[in-house]
Amino acid sequence: MNDEEAVAAIDPLVQRCLEGDERAFRDLFVRHRHDVSRIVFRVMGPSADLEDVVQEVFVHVYRSLRSFRGDAKLSTWLHRLAVNVTLMHLRRARSRPRFADVPVPEAPHDLDVGSPQRHAERAERVRALYRALETLTEKKRTVFVLHDLEGLPAKEVAEIVGAPVLTVRTRLFYARREILSALAREPSLGAVAEELMAELGITDDKPGDQP
Amino acid sequence: MTSGEVESSRPPPPPASDGGHGPKRLALAALAANRLSREGRRRMKQHIARCDVCRAEWPRVKDAVRAVREARGEPPPLDWERLEKTLSHVALEESRQLRTIRERERWQKRLGRAWIPVAVVLAAAAAYWLGLRAGRTTEPPQAPAPVAERRQPDRERPPARPVERAVLTVRSTALVGRVSTRRADGSAPIDATLASAWAEGDAAELDAGATWVARLCAGEPCPADRGGTIRVEEGSRLALRSIRDGFVELGLDRGATTVEAVPLREGERFALLAGNLAVRVRGTRFRVSIPDANDRETVDVAVARGVVEIVHLPTGRRNVLEAPAQARFVRGAMQDRRALDGELEGPHGSGATLSGWVAVSLPSMPRGARSWRFADGPGGGATGALLLREGPATLEWTFADGRIERVALNVVSGLTVEPPEAAVTAPRTTTASGTLPREAISRVVSAGVPSVRRCYEHRLRRRPQLEARVVVRLRIGVDGTVDDARITSSDSPPELRDCVLPAVRAWRFPEPTGGPVTVQVPMTFAAR
Numbered sequence: 001m002n003d004e005e006a007v008a009a010i011d012p013l014v015q016r017c018l019e020g021d022e023r024a025f026r027d028l029f030v031r032h033r034h035d036v037s038r039i040v041f042r043v044m045g046p047s048a049d050l051e052d053v054v055q056e057v058f059v060h061v062y063r064s065l066r067s068f069r070g071d072a073k074l075s076t077w078l079h080r081l082a083v084n085v086t087l088m089h090l091r092r093a094r095s096r097p098r099f100a101d102v103p104v105p106e107a108p109h110d111l112d113v114g115s116p117q118r119h120a121e122r123a124e125r126v127r128a129l130y131r132a133l134e135t136l137t138e139k140k141r142t143v144f145v146l147h148d149l150e151g152l153p154a155k156e157v158a159e160i161v162g163a164p165v166l167t168v169r170t171r172l173f174y175a176r177r178e179i180l181s182a183l184a185r186e187p188s189l190g191a192v193a194e195e196l197m198a199e200l201g202i203t204d205d206k207p208g209d210q211p
Numbered sequence: 212m213t214s215g216e217v218e219s220s221r222p223p224p225p226p227a228s229d230g231g232h233g234p235k236r237l238a239l240a241a242l243a244a245n246r247l248s249r250e251g252r253r254r255m256k257q258h259i260a261r262c263d264v265c266r267a268e269w270p271r272v273k274d275a276v277r278a279v280r281e282a283r284g285e286p287p288p289l290d291w292e293r294l295e296k297t298l299s300h301v302a303l304e305e306s307r308q309l310r311t312i313r314e315r316e317r318w319q320k321r322l323g324r325a326w327i328p329v330a331v332v333l334a335a336a337a338a339y340w341l342g343l344r345a346g347r348t349t350e351p352p353q354a355p356a357p358v359a360e361r362r363q364p365d366r367e368r369p370p371a372r373p374v375e376r377a378v379l380t381v382r383s384t385a386l387v388g389r390v391s392t393r394r395a396d397g398s399a400p401i402d403a404t405l406a407s408a409w410a411e412g413d414a415a416e417l418d419a420g421a422t423w424v425a426r427l428c429a430g431e432p433c434p435a436d437r438g439g440t441i442r443v444e445e446g447s448r449l450a451l452r453s454i455r456d457g458f459v460e461l462g463l464d465r466g467a468t469t470v471e472a473v474p475l476r477e478g479e480r481f482a483l484l485a486g487n488l489a490v491r492v493r494g495t496r497f498r499v500s501i502p503d504a505n506d507r508e509t510v511d512v513a514v515a516r517g518v519v520e521i522v523h524l525p526t527g528r529r530n531v532l533e534a535p536a537q538a539r540f541v542r543g544a545m546q547d548r549r550a551l552d553g554e555l556e557g558p559h560g561s562g563a564t565l566s567g568w569v570a571v572s573l574p575s576m577p578r579g580a581r582s583w584r585f586a587d588g589p590g591g592g593a594t595g596a597l598l599l600r601e602g603p604a605t606l607e608w609t610f611a612d613g614r615i616e617r618v619a620l621n622v623v624s625g626l627t628v629e630p631p632e633a634a635v636t637a638p639r640t641t642t643a644s645g646t647l648p649r650e651a652i653s654r655v656v657s658a659g660v661p662s663v664r665r666c667y668e669h670r671l672r673r674r675p676q677l678e679a680r681v682v683v684r685l686r687i688g689v690d691g692t693v694d695d696a697r698i699t700s701s702d703s704p705p706e707l708r709d710c711v712l713p714a715v716r717a718w719r720f721p722e723p724t725g726g727p728v729t730v731q732v733p734m735t736f737a738a739r
Binding site for chain 2: 017018019020021022024025026029030033037038040041042045050051054055058059062063065066122125126128129130148149151173176177179180181183184186
C-alpha cells in the first residue's frame, strides 16, 4: 500500500472520530495500538511503565484528533505524538525516585537465544544500550531510535521530528558516535572479548566470511 | 546498526599502518553491521589486523551492534483489554464534545449570517429602551478638548445603528488638531475623540497640522490582542470601505496613514486601499502615502516590520515588500525600492512624540480626586493618555473636599504621571538627563531576569517552540522606579510582551543623579 492509499484508507476513520463516533475511537486504538506500543517500547526501553505510557499516548491522540489537519500521514502524526509523550514521560521520570523492585516486562524470546546465560547477557546488552541512550540529547535519541531501532527511512524520520533530512543524518551520525563511545565504557560489554577475538575473521563473523 | 544511509554513503577509512589514532568505532560498527562494500570490508579487516587500537575495540563495538540488533525486538504483550476499557471513558467524553462542536457548526452554517442583523436590531432596541429610561438622568458629554485623548465610559458611546451589518470599533487614543468625520448615511457626525462604531462608507478628514491616532478592531468586544492602530496624518482622508468576516478595508483617498497591526487572529486581515493599490498586512507596521492627491496611480509604501502584499487592483499585479524597505509604486509596478531610512515611526510616533507633542499617561487618579487639569491646558475627569506640548507644565488634581494638589512636570517623551501621595507636597520634577553607573543597572537587570523568565516559561507551556527577542526601553525616574517601560523592538507574541512590561516596571534601581535615565534592555528567550 503506497502512501496515498494509506491516507485514503485512514481518513474515513479519523472523519468518523471527528463526527463524534465513539466506536471509531476504539477502531483507531485497535488498528494502531501495536505500532504505538512498539515506538514507545523502543524509545523508552524495557520498563515497567510501558503500558502506562501507551495509555497516555492514546489519551493524547484522542484529545488532539481535532487538531489533526491531515497535512501529515496519520501514521507520521501518531509516531510524532508517541515519541513526544514518551520523551515527556522520561523527562518526568528523571526527576522521580526509581523503584528497583518493579518487575520489568521483557521482550518475547523471539530471537535465537540459547542458554539462560546467553539470555541474561542479551538482556544486559539491551539495558546497557538504553543506559547509553540516556546520555544522548532528546533530539539525537529520537533520531537514533526511529532510524536504527524502528528502521524508518531518514525521510520519514525527518517528517516526524520536523527537521530537514540532512539534519536528521547529522544527528544520527553524532548519536551513533556517542552511543559507541558510551558503550565502549560499559563494563557489561566486552565481557566475552576473548571469545569474540577468536571469532574475528575466522569463524562465525559474517562480514569476514564474505570475500 | 541498521543499513542506514549515513554510514553506507561514507567511504571506508583508509588502512592505517599503525595505531596512531583513536578507535575508529563508526567504521568498526559499519563492518559489524555488514554495511560496508566488499572492498570496504577487506580494507577494514586488513586495518584491524594491523592496528592494535581498533583490534582492542572491535569486540566491544561488535557487542554494541549486537545490542542494537537485539533492542529491535517486539514489545512484550500488554493488557489490551484493560487499556481499551480505560480509554473508552476518554473516547466517550471526547466524542460527546466533538458531537457538540459539529452540531454547533451545522447550526451556524444553517443560520449563516442571519444572526448579525438580528443581534444588531436587538442591541439597538435594548439601547433605545435603556436610553428612554436613563437618558434624562445622564450627564451631557463634555465638549471635546482641543488636544485630548479620552477613554470614555461605554455609556457615552453613540447607540448602535440598526442598519449596520458589521462594525469597526474605532477608539481615539490621541488627537492633535481637528478631524472632521461624516457618516455614509448622512446621520450625525462621529465624535472622533470618543470610541465609536464605524460602518462602511464612514469617513474622516484631517485638517492641516492635525494628527489622529486610533485603535481599530473588527466588531465588539475589542480585546487588546486584536486589531490594529492607525496614525492618520494631516490633510488625509480615510474611509472605511468594507468590513466583513474580520476583513477590514480602509481607503486612503489622500494624505498618509501609518498602520500598526498587532498579530491578527486567524481570518482577520487589514488592508489599506490607496488609490488603486491595496496594501495587505499581517502583523506589520507600515506607512502608505499618496504624494500627489491628483495622481491616484502613484503610492509610496514603507514597511518597518513584517511583510506586506501590494496588489494593483485594476491589473491584479502583486508585489511583496519585506521590512525594512520602502518603495514607490506607479501603476502597480514597484520602483525605487531601497532600504528604509531609519525606523519608521509607529502610530504613536517614535518615543510617543508627535511633531512636538508628547503623549502623557495618567494611569489613575489619586484617592479622593474628582478631576485633573493642566494649567492653561486641557482638563477632565477621566484618566488615560493625552498629548501635551514638550516642556514644563503643571498638573492640578482637584479633590472632593475642594483641596487642590499641584504637580510640576517637565513633559518629555513617554512620561507617566503617577497620582501624588496624600502626604507629598513637594512638586515632583522630572528631566531626562541623569546618569546611573552601568554596573548598578546590570545588577538590577540581572536580579530581575527570573521574573521575566517566568513570563517566557509560562508561554512555553502553550508553545513549546517559542523563541522570542524583545528590546525594552525603560526610563528610570529620579526615585529609582521605572516610570516608563515600552517595547521598542520585538518578535514575540503580545501576551509575552504584556507579561514582560509589568515585570520590568516592578524593577527598582538606585536613584540616578541629575534626573531620569533611559536604558535599553535586550532580552532573548529560547528554550534549551
